[in-house]
Amino acid sequence: MEIDALVFDILGTLVDEPAGIREAVRQAVPAADADELVDLWLGHVETEQRRIVAGERPYAPSDVLDREAAQLVTKTDVVPKLSPWPDTVEGLAELARHHTLIGLSNAGRTTLLRMNAYAGLRWHQALSAEEVQSYKPDPVVYELAVKVSGVPPERLMMVAAHAWDLRGAQRVGLRTAYVARPVGDPPSAADRFDLHADGLADLAGQLAKSRM
Template sequence: MEIDALVFDILGTLVDEPAGIRAGIRAAAPRADTDELVKLWQDHIETEQRRIVDGERPYATSDVLDREAAQLIAGRRNPEKLATIGQRLPPWPDTVEGLARLAKHFPLIGLSNASRSALLRINAHAGLRWHQALSAEDAQTYKPDPAVYELAVKVAKTSPERLLMVAAHAWDLRGAQSVGLRTAYVARPVGDPPKPGDRFDFHADGLADLADQLGERHA
């Protein structure tokens, strides 16, 4: 297997999205049931992104969906303050070092459902460094629509099978497979684990484990 570049999902794979949203809600509403509100937030985002992919709703950026989610959970609180909590997400403990290690051997491409402006702030807050960061906004749809993964193929100017998609979400990896990308599942506490029928090229406990496996394959 020859790999020209690694393509990374960001939300959930490199940053702990639920923890960041929970912290933002707790700061705005200390007495609220944060777990319930985090679930309400994430369910809204997932539902609306799915509707957009299925053609049931015109494309709207992640900023718009975040504002809707904020309004949904705001009650008497300030929805404007809540609307940007999805841009202040902590990295997983192995993320920054793992990316730096992998970057010594491969070009790294971030591929996120976050809007261009949100992606800029997510990267800055979490200290994520890329050779290229791509937003689904450029495809006017969301993963797992094949058009989003094709953004990475076009930027890399290589064949899909020479790109390795890295994600903690099996649904994301299935979407990447639909356009021919290789796949690497990285286990995270908040991810979507593989089902028995899934066949991914790599299964890793974290970025260090993935780097070890890739190093062995290319030794």
């Protein structure tokens, strides 16, 4: 494989989104069942994103959907702080030695800026789905990465912990790499992704072998 750039999902793949929401919920409503409220929060955001992609709701950026979810589960406007996985920062630095790194997130511009700064994420380019007023897995979001990179889709590799995200990238012609995380959407038996990695170090090692 000849890969010019790696296109990274961020939420769940590089930062631990459920843990950040869980901590925010615990601070806002200490006596509540935090895990149940996290599921409610994430479920609201996912449902509303699907409605937007289906044309059932006008576009709203992720910070609006998160604010709705926060009000729904905590009756406050609490904003979660999302920490990187232990291998994220070092792994991105290693991968950046040989590849252009592009972040492609459903997070809106404001959320993406705050998240990148807090988690210490390193990019050559960070792209928000807000640019195209939609959400992954809408093809227009992946096409944004293709347009910005200036290279054919088959020379881009989408990296994600969510099989649904990788399937969306495949439909646009991108290569795919699944990275296992404690959260996310594992591949099914029918999925055929180019790489399966246990983490970013494993991904870097597999990509190095492919260059030999």
